[in-house]
Amino acid sequence: MKITNVKATTLKGYKDWNFVRIETDEGIMGLGEAHPGEGITDVIVKRLKPLLVGKDPLNVEPLYHHMIGRTIGQSVGGTMLGAIGGVETALWDLAGKVLSVPIYQLLGGKYRDRLRLYADVGRGSGGIDTPQAWAQRAREGVADGYQAIKFDIDHSADELQHDPVNRGLSLAELNKMTTLVAAVREAIGDDIDVCIDCHGLYNVRDVLLLAQRLEPFNLMFLEDPVPPENIDAMGKVTASTSIPICTGEWVHRRDGFRRLIQEQACDMLHVDVSAAGGILEAKKIADLADLYYMPFAAHNIVSPLGMVAAAHVSAAVRNFHSMELPYHADQVSWRWELIQSKETLIQDGQFVVPDGPGLGVELNETIFRAHLKQGYSFFDD
Ligand SMILES: [Mg+2]
Numbered sequence: 059m060k061i062t063n064v065k066a067t068t069l070k071g072y073k074d075w076n077f078v079r080i081e082t083d084e085g086i087m088g089l090g091e092a093h094p095g096e097g098i099t100d101v102i103v104k105r106l107k108p109l110l111v112g113k114d115p116l117n118v119e120p121l122y123h124h125m126i127g128r129t130i131g132q133s134v135g136g137t138m139l140g141a142i143g144g145v146e147t148a149l150w151d152l153a154g155k156v157l158s159v160p161i162y163q164l165l166g167g168k169y170r171d172r173l174r175l176y177a178d179v180g181r182g183s184g185g186i187d188t189p190q191a192w193a194q195r196a197r198e199g200v201a202d203g204y205q206a207i208k209f210d211i212d213h214s215a216d217e218l219q220h221d222p223v224n225r226g227l228s229l230a231e232l233n234k235m236t237t238l239v240a241a242v243r244e245a246i247g248d249d250i251d252v253c254i255d256c257h258g259l260y261n262v263r264d265v266l267l268l269a270q271r272l273e274p275f276n277l278m279f280l281e282d283p284v285p286p287e288n289i290d291a292m293g294k295v296t297a298s299t300s301i302p303i304c305t306g307e308w309v310h311r312r313d314g315f316r317r318l319i320q321e322q323a324c325d326m327l328h329v330d331v332s333a334a335g336g337i338l339e340a341k342k343i344a345d346l347a348d349l350y351y352m353p354f355a356a357h358n359i360v361s362p363l364g365m366v367a368a369a370h371v372s373a374a375v376r377n378f379h380s381m382e383l384p385y386h387a388d389q390v391s392w393r394w395e396l397i398q399s400k401e402t403l404i405q406d407g408q409f410v411v412p413d414g415p416g417l418g419v420e421l422n423e424t425i426f427r428a429h430l431k432q433g434y435s436f437f438d439d
Pocket of ligand 1: 255257281282307
């Protein structure tokens with residue numbers, strides 16, 4: 059079997075969702091989702107396709123390293139690696155279809171049939187950052203069946219800032235942020251998990267002041283308290299608070315995660331499968347973390363198809379903790395119609411791991427065509 063074509067296109071979701079289709083001389087095709095954002099489809103077609111046409115698609119890991127090696131210097135992260143991750147996912151889908159097994163089987167098998175989700179609600183109800191709106195939004199997530207809720211605390215008190223760029227938190231910001239989290243905990247009780255994301259915005263000292271104030275609320279994790287680039291600073295935060303520190307959505311490949319894991323500079327990883335290098339790379343990162351008994355969570359800003367790829371990894375790693383559901387994307391009303399699966403993918407606040415060949419789901423072509431980004435066409439047009 060040989061690869062005959064690699065195609066890519068973009069849907070307009072709450073981000074630009076990028077899809078890859080790999081075609082073969084035997085008519086079997088593989089589908090994947092690359093990292094969101096502009097420019098990725100160009101990279102897939104112009105840079106990666108020439109590296110793949112004529113090759114045996116079943117050599118997934120060698121093809122991954124071939125793409126990395128031929129784009130060296132550009133594939134440590136960013137657009138190139140986000141494109142490679144989508145192609146790698148499509149290769150796994152293809153391999154699973156050829157061999158008639160789900161991807162998790164090719165990764166060694168599954169530890170679980172369903173995955174714990176946490177609902178990333180973003181801001182308070184109506185996009186408002188008041189204790190009442192945060193409490194209301196948390197109740198909405200719980201009413202939908204989710205047992206863990208995540209809020210973005212960054213920019214929730216900007217009107218109280220001393221300075222918008224110095225990574226500091228004013229006393230008034232700290233006070234308001236504390237009331238927001240307190241209102242959530244009060245609204246949903248003690249047994250629902252709450253996570254707080256800082257998006258890497260703060261300095262070590264001030265985010266530790268925030269952490270100290272949030273410790274009584276038993277958070278599931280505090281995410282990206284400082285920018286992720288400085289592992290020593292992340293490690294200092296981790297060592298200085300009892301709240302589990304979570305990071306990883308902006309970290310790439312095993313090389314990027316190595317020191318973070320080995321120095322235990324965080325308590326748990328948050329890996330974006332589409333950004334970090336794809337399915338097998340994410341599994342290897344999770345396995346490296348498991349050597350340190352460090353939990354693995356899956357970050358998602360992709361469409362439901364990309365979530366399915368993350369679900370196969372999450373099913374196949376021992377140290378899986380939870381998977382992100384971009385609950386804030388509920389404005390994209392059609393997104394769950396985009397793919398067709400044997401079972402409803404979300405049941406009782408959990409993600410059901412598909413067990414069909416490859417990713418185990420198919421695209422709904424009608425919905426897909428209806429939401430193409432302007433200037434983009436379906437794969438075969
Ligand atoms: Mg985050």
